[in-house]
Amino acid sequence: MSSLIPLILSLLAFLLPADGTILQNGQVRPTNYPDTAVSINEAWTTYPPNSSQISYKGRWDDMYISWWSAPGLKFGFTGSEVAISFGNYTDDGNLIAYRYGGEDWMLTNVTANSTHQLVTSSTLGYNTTAANTTRTFELRVSNWALGVQIDSVHLSPGGRLVQLPSYDRTVEIIGDSLSAGQYATLEGIASWAWGFGEGLGNVEFSIEAHPGICLTDIICSGNNPHGQLYQWFKTSDTSYRATQIYGSNQPDWDFSAHPAADIVVINIGTNDAGSSANVSDAEFTANYITFISRIHCVWPDAQIVVFSLWGGWSQQGDTWVQGPTYVQAIENVVQAFSGPSTPAPYGGNSSVCQTASANYSNVTSDTPQGRGFVHYFNTTGILQHNDIGPLYHPTDVGHVKLASHLMQFVKLKFGWMFGAIGPEVQHETQYWNDWPNN
Numbered sequence: 424m425s426s427l428i429p430l431i432l433s434l435l436a437f438l439l440p441a442d443g444t445i446l447q448n449g450q451v452r453p454t455n456y457p458d459t460a461v462s463i464n465e466a467w468t469t470y471p472p473n474s475s476q477i478s479y480k481g482r483w484d485d486m487y488i489s490w491w492s493a494p495g496l497k498f499g500f501t502g503s504e505v506a507i508s509f510g511n512y513t514d515d516g517n518l519i520a521y522r523y524g525g526e527d528w529m530l531t532n533v534t535a536n537s538t539h540q541l542v543t544s545s546t547l548g549y550n551t552t553a554a555n556t557t558r559t560f561e562l563r564v565s566n567w568a569l570g571v572q573i574d575s576v577h578l579s580p581g582g583r584l585v586q587l588p589s590y591d592r593t594v595e596i597i598g599d600s601l602s603a604g605q606y607a608t609l610e611g612i613a614s615w616a617w618g619f620g621e622g623l624g625n626v627e628f629s630i631e632a633h634p635g636i637c638l639t640d641i642i643c644s645g646n647n648p649h650g651q652l653y654q655w656f657k658t659s660d661t662s663y664r665a666t667q668i669y670g671s672n673q674p675d676w677d678f679s680a681h682p683a684a685d686i687v688v689i690n691i692g693t694n695d696a697g698s699s700a701n702v703s704d705a706e707f708t709a710n711y712i713t714f715i716s717r718i719h720c721v722w723p724d725a726q727i728v729v730f731s732l733w734g735g736w737s738q739q740g741d742t743w744v745q746g747p748t749y750v751q752a753i754e755n756v757v758q759a760f761s762g763p764s765t766p767a768p769y770g771g772n773s774s775v776c777q778t779a780s781a782n783y784s785n786v787t788s789d790t791p792q793g794r795g796f797v798h799y800f801n802t803t804g805i806l807q808h809n810d811i812g813p814l815y816h817p818t819d820v821g822h823v824k825l826a827s828h829l830m831q832f833v834k835l836k837f838g839w840m841f842g843a844i845g846p847e848v849q850h851e852t853q854y855w856n857d858w859p860n861n
């Protein structure tokens with residue numbers, strides 16, 4: 424019953440973000456975001472993109488171009504005003520979210536080769552008397568297909584950049600359009616992956632998700648040249664711009680230059696099940712086992728959470744029925760790693776892990792594979808048919824439900840406490856039923 428859903432999903436996955444009209448409380452939501460483009464004065468202090476005080480979040484390449492879903496940056500600063508110059512590789516009309524301290528996110532469109540002033544004295548929460556104290560600035564790219572390139576950061580006279588400490592814990596999220604936030608109101612920053620990472624509040628997180636991508640390393644949904652089995656090892660994603668910038672010679676992600684993930688969450692396979700890929704259950708299971716093995720080869724101490732695929736809903740008689748995808752195939756994957764916890768035989772060298780197959784694609788009950796680190800996250804029953812929008816992806820509410828359940832799962836399973844205790848996580852979601860008598 425669910426077989427039609429992945430088909431539709433794959434067919435739609437390559438479309439660029441729709442210019443949809445968002446209604447809230449019956450009114451068209453304003454999207455005329457403030458124009459922040461400026462020319463800055465030479466008296467400002469300019470910092471290059473490789474300044475050690477700038478912490479990049481998610482995957483960025485050596486040219487400071489952002490990749491995958493919801494990448495961003497964070498730094499501390501003193502002084503009063505902040506501007507950022509975006510390089511030529513920035514996509515035009517790219518909607519970014521940014522914020523001052525723990526205030527609500529603000530939105531603006533940026534373009535290639537332009538400078539945008541993002542902190543002024545009228546910025547939300549701005550404190551005119553705090554010039555000599557360190558304040559926090561953060562930025563995130565909202566759309567999974569568009570990137571920014573950081574050319575430089577500018578501070579008004581007297582200001583300086585300050586490096587902020589990173590959180591001790593790191594989370595990695597791997598997926599397709601369902602995790603990249605495709606068709607959600609604010610895309611990447613409305614996805615369950617964002618809601619989970621940002622919602623935990625005290626972790627660094629990175630979302631390697633792209634619409635249409637398969638797990639299996641095949642051309643998927645028409646325009647994804649590789650599956651996650653291959654692409655996850657690359658800095659860049661499977662977008663058109665990645666092909667334009669790098670061709671087929673995409674840079675490897677330097678795992679050794681970044682903290683190991685403590686928890687890896689994977690939600691992949693809906694496109695493998697689609698008719699354009701039509702990967703068999705047995706092949707999907709084998710590929711998934713290889714993928715997990717390779718991830719654990721890179722990060723031997725990681726705990727890995729595997730999503731069941733919620734699939735689609737169909738009307739049956741007078742009710743609705745959920746039809747999940749690859750149910751047994753994914754249970755078999757988890758089963759392959761079950762048993763008492765044992766260490767992995769080797770780890771850390773990602774050039775070996777990338778193609779590892781000898782010990783890592785052949786899990787049997789007597790392989791010294793490393794066990795007990797794969798956990799099944801059963802998504803069945805979290806979403807209902809109306810938590811999926813007309814384009815077969817979760818609504819904003821659906822994303823919030825998934826994020827909330829996963830947060831609780833991680834809290835119960837690993838004892839992690841929630842660290843977001845005030846600042847908003849999902850921007851612009853308060854409009855539902857926000858009026859009395861409405």
Ligand SMILES: *[C@@H]1O[C@H](CO)[C@@H](O)[C@H](O)[C@H]1NC(C)=O
Pocket residue numbers: 471473474475
């Ligand atoms: C940043 O890049 C410049 C020029 O490429 C180089 O001279 C400088 O040493 C780099 N700074 C850091 C902190 O890496």
Ligand SMILES: *[C@@H]1O[C@H](CO)[C@@H](O)[C@H](O)[C@H]1NC(C)=O
Pocket residue numbers: 509510511512536574
């Ligand atoms: C953008 O391209 C122009 C023309 O090629 C070049 O002069 C300029 O330095 C580039 N700027 C950036 C930020 O890459």
Ligand SMILES: *[C@@H]1O[C@H](CO)[C@@H](O)[C@H](O)[C@H]1NC(C)=O
Pocket residue numbers: 440442515516517518531532566
């Ligand atoms: C700003 O970004 C939004 C979201 O991607 C887009 O719909 C809108 O057209 C952009 N606006 C401009 C002026 O580029």
Ligand SMILES: *[C@@H]1O[C@H](CO)[C@@H](O)[C@H](O)[C@H]1NC(C)=O
Pocket residue numbers: 511535536
């Ligand atoms: C970038 O801006 C500079 C200065 O305005 C201009 O000379 C250059 O042609 C621009 N490059 C691109 C690629 O737009």
Ligand SMILES: *[C@@H]1O[C@H](CO)[C@@H](O)[C@H](O)[C@H]1NC(C)=O
Pocket residue numbers: 550551552553556
């Ligand atoms: C503004 O900053 C000053 C100096 O750090 C601080 O004493 C004051 O409490 C801040 N005001 C607000 C409203 O945060």
Ligand SMILES: *[C@@H]1O[C@H](CO)[C@@H](O)[C@H](O)[C@H]1NC(C)=O
Pocket residue numbers: 551552553554555
């Ligand atoms: C910031 O520090 C400088 C030098 O210490 C001082 O001259 C200035 O008055 C201070 N500004 C504020 C707003 O406290």
Ligand SMILES: *[C@@H]1O[C@H](CO)[C@@H](O)[C@H](O)[C@H]1NC(C)=O
Pocket residue numbers: 698701703
């Ligand atoms: C998918 O593959 C199966 C065999 O594994 C075949 O029976 C089925 O017809 C294929 N479906 C499509 C839509 O290609």
Ligand SMILES: *[C@@H]1O[C@H](CO)[C@@H](O)[C@H](O)[C@H]1NC(C)=O
Pocket residue numbers: 772773774775
């Ligand atoms: C990783 O393994 C490759 C292939 O065996 C080897 O060439 C390389 O030197 C290793 N790198 C490190 C950092 O150990």
Ligand SMILES: *[C@@H]1O[C@H](CO)[C@@H](O)[C@H](O)[C@H]1NC(C)=O
Pocket residue numbers: 768769781782791
């Ligand atoms: C595979 O496992 C065997 C048995 O534990 C071990 O001797 C061998 O070195 C491993 N191979 C690699 C490439 O690590």
Ligand SMILES: *[C@@H]1O[C@H](CO)[C@@H](O)[C@H](O)[C@H]1NC(C)=O
Pocket residue numbers: 780781785787
């Ligand atoms: C998997 O392991 C079995 C038993 O050790 C071995 O016979 C077989 O060749 C292995 N297959 C691969 C693809 O490594």
Ligand SMILES: *[C@@H]1O[C@H](CO)[C@@H](O)[C@H](O)[C@H]1NC(C)=O
Pocket residue numbers: 754801802803804
């Ligand atoms: C997943 O949850 C559904 C609904 O609660 C349940 O029917 C199913 O048995 C569960 N699957 C596994 C493998 O636990």
